[in-house]
Amino acid sequence: MWYKRTIPLVIVFVIGVLAFAHNYVPYPEADDFREHMTKWFMIIGGFGLFLGAYSLLHMHVSRIRRMQPGWAYSAFVFIGAAGMIIVGLWNDGYGPLESAPSTAKTWFDWGFDYVQIPCSATIFSILAFFMASAAFRTFRARNVNAALLLVAALLVMFGRVPASESVGAWFGQQGFFPKIADLIMEFPNLAATRGILLGMSLGAISQSLRILFGIERSYMGVGD
Amino acid sequence: MTAVDNTQTSSSSRRTIELVVLVGLVTAFGIISALVRFPLEEGEKLRDVIGIIIGAGLTFIFYSFLYRDNPLFKIAENLYVGVALGYGAIITWRQSLRPEVYDPLFRAVTSEAFWHELSYRVVPIVLGILLMTRLSKKHSWLSRYSYGLMVGWGAGMGIFVVTDSYILKQLEGAIRPLQKIVTDPDVAANLSFFDQAWPVVGSLVILIGTVSVLFYFFFSVPHKRLGSGFSRVGISYLMIAFGASFGYTVMGRMSLLIGRVQFLMFEWLKIKQ
């Protein structure tokens, strides 16, 4: 069916070619085109959020309806979302409790500052523990690659803490460990990153071409 | 059988202990918060103090996940997902839908303004609505029109961007003389052999590394004999690079943890710095 398969692929091709070609043209229209597309994606993304919110809430409704294990916890999703949306819309974020808008913090800001920020900051900081356990996991692997990785990690990490200078001072080379860390970052790290990026560039170009020419269309749910 | 029974009793007794500990910790948290934060000090607002206590509570709850999943974590997790969703919805409304769709179309100041704004937005609005067809099983294929646009844009732009920022920039960095010429004769005379040789070694290390890592990614060459050795060099480079990057991040993550501890100490417990 051409309107289910062909038209979307034609859209992909035409927009793709325009997206590629407009970069080489100094016409002011080319810049306008890019600005418009950015705005378009913002608008489509706005609609997308409705879809996403529906999907997220639907999943939790199903959990509650099917009484899956732990279904009661899903209620908190609704409490959190409803609370934020109500205070966000009501009185422009000032909520029902403030009589007139003032320059003070809104209830919407309150929800952000005292729920969202502590949660994200705490989860982010859990990484400190996870880095240790990930390193230990690698240590247990006991092969050459893991050893290389760990040694490099230790050297760079140690070179970046102030203590390394006092350790270096014991044998008269204060800047020894920081220097080692710098050397690793400057030479092997740069080389590998460059190799990864160069390889990736070709992979990306090749994938883009497969998509533009309709060879790869599995993202449309259309198998080959 | 007995063994199974044993584990069951031990796990159920462990659960009871855990529950007791949990209740104890929550009570302790409540008492400490009440003692430290109440009565309110001059200039403090009740809602801010409650907010800080909630924030501190959530901090502890998320750390409790490090031990194991527990009811409080489940509550906090779902609440957080909900709050983030609500926040995202309001922000999307305020920053994208209201200024880009609602205000220009539904609150257009003049009819000229309305038609002018509509002409720019009619396509994305239609595409946005088409995206909603995902909710129907029968017409969901219509959403392909919307995301086809994004995929096409991403693919086309991708070729250009990748060529600029990966291929050209990296080749520019890679292709340079092994040894920079030293034009100042006084400086050149003072350079030791080591000083002169060192940059050459460094450049060679980078060149060999880049080439061998690229070789590692070869798909149509069997990694045998010489190739195997060369790609092994590439893997070694990759591992050292990953290790370096890992080690480089550790301090940053530690400072996040310190930040949380500082929040608990200075803001929740109000310990003076």
Added chain:
Amino acid sequence: MTRGGFTALHFLLAAVLATVALCGGCMRKGVRLADLRAALPDASTVRLYDRPSDDGSALILEWGKVDDVVEGVSYAVEVAKSADDFETRQFKTVKVELTEDSLKSADPKYFGFSEANKKFYVATILPAKLFPPAGAPELTADHIKKLVADDVLSKEQSKLILAEMASDTPDEKLTDEEKACRKWLRRLKLYPRVMQLADEGKLPESKVQRAIRAMTDETADDALSGGDKADRRWLALLAAFIEKRDTKQRDQAAKAINKGVYYVRLAATDGRKKAYVLQDREKVVYSGQARVDTFKRFKLNNLVFALAFSGIVLAFIQIARRNPNLFIRRIAGLEAVDEAIGRATEMGRSVYFVHGLGSMGELATIAAVNVLSRVARRAADYDTRITVTNINPIVMAVSQEVVQQAYTEAGRPDAYDPDDVALSATSQFSYAAAVTGRMVRERPAAIFLIGSFMAESLLLSETGASTGAIQVAGTDSEHQLPFFITTCDYTLIGEELYAASAYLSREPRMLGSLRGQDIGKAFMMIAMVVGVILLTIAVAVAWFDADWITHLVKVL
């Protein structure tokens, strides 16, 4: 010696000193006319032309560099709309200092890397900047008088506003009251624009009245209520509309200005005197017109590389179509896909597919969705439940389409449940919390972490590893690779991620594109090695110049 004589001597001395100082000052300040003339380039080297590779907003005046110019000399480029305007002194001046930055070689983006560029100075002439389009009408005291006469402003209010109009105190030094007044003035500044719209018939009388009512109301924003508040908001919308309209009109006017013919003369100057470029004792007037060019020449290297690599890949796709037996080496991470799904089937547990943070326009996300389609198809074949966690709604929509199709193709469309491909959360760390929580509770047998990740990568993969699942990760975010390497069983690094879908499909044309990538890589390897050798030799022996090699790959 008398007292008077002593003073006279002093006076004389002072006069002599002053004269010397004055003369010295003159000599330092002024440059002799002959020296100015000597600084002028030969008239034959002066050229006025359209700036290449641009959007038609600039003209370039170029002239030969003159050696041994006396200090204190700079160039003045005089630009007029017609040759007669020079007589009436209606011209604008662009000043060009004699520095490296003014040389043609300082801007390789437009002029290239030619060695000869070091012998020319250039002046960039931007007509729309020199002769800017007329601005919007400004608020004047007359407007305020009219508002008072119309009884919308009181006398006291008008005094306040007039005082504010005259004030030039910076914002940060104002008291709160004055700040509010300045805000109010900002609203009132719309008045002439609103009246202009009304005169053009673009704004009906009732709306004009509403606008005037809203802008003359001096109440602060947060003290408003009811209808006044609605009026204030409406005024903000009107202001936004007017601003947009103005910008558009200004842009159009600027374009028209840029299209005009401009007349230029060149002079050497010391800041006061000028010596013009002459021919037959007449000041030479050059004329030129900017135009919109069709191609950014400075992006030529990008275009050549992009087309060359595209050509190679497309050629190999064609070759593979005719000769489908291509050798592709084993990629462990991708061989593991079947193993992982098989294990999930045996254990009767689900397979997780965890998307990264990327949007649908990102290449890594597109790659992830393509991999998902292969994974979902295999899971559907094995009748294993697959759960896809999403953070981006549009990626979710695509994933739903892909998974639904996989089930349909496997002959079991009813087994597809959209709740399995739902949005897990909407922000980075709530996503991490939701997905890790689910991993711990549902204990999937296999986890695929594919796409572009940020700091949440380790949170997800470490939790996954602690549940004992087989993990296959793939990302192009080079900073997250170390974390996947340390915690996942298999990691697809960069290019392998992009190749994954092709590899899993086993379709000849797709595999052909991988072969094409290899040729591209070989080319880059050779280019790097040869480039480094040539440049090193060039530096070592200095017999030839090899800078052109770096220029070839320079991003401008």
